Amino acid sequence: MEAKTTEYELEYYEKYFGDVKQVKKTVENCPNCGNPFFFTHSTDHKNLHVKETACCTNCSYGKRKIVHVMN
Numbered sequence: 001m002e003a004k005t006t007e008y009e010l011e012y013y014e015k016y017f018g019d020v021k022q023v024k025k026t027v028e029n030c031p032n033c034g035n036p037f038f039f040t041h042s043t044d045h046k047n048l049h050v051k052e053t054a055c056c057t058n059c060s061y062g063k064r065k066i067v068h069v070m071n
């Protein structure tokens with residue numbers, strides 16, 4: 001039982017990082033000043049969501065919140 005659970009977790013994380021990489025390619029810079037965004041991620045394993053917050057540390061562009069749904 002425990003071995004099965006571990007396998008599942010590994011597959012799950014590969015998916016998760018793949019998604020984040022793809023997203024970062026398109027939204028990694030501030031449209032206002034071009035500075036790279038500072039990202040924070042929190043994963044909701046129960047609902048298969050990744051909550052992503054992007055904010056610029058260089059200007060006052062503000063925060064952008066994105067929720068990715070994984071399935």
Ligand SMILES: [Zn+2]
Pocket residue numbers: 030031032033034035056057058059060061
């Ligand atoms: Zn900025």
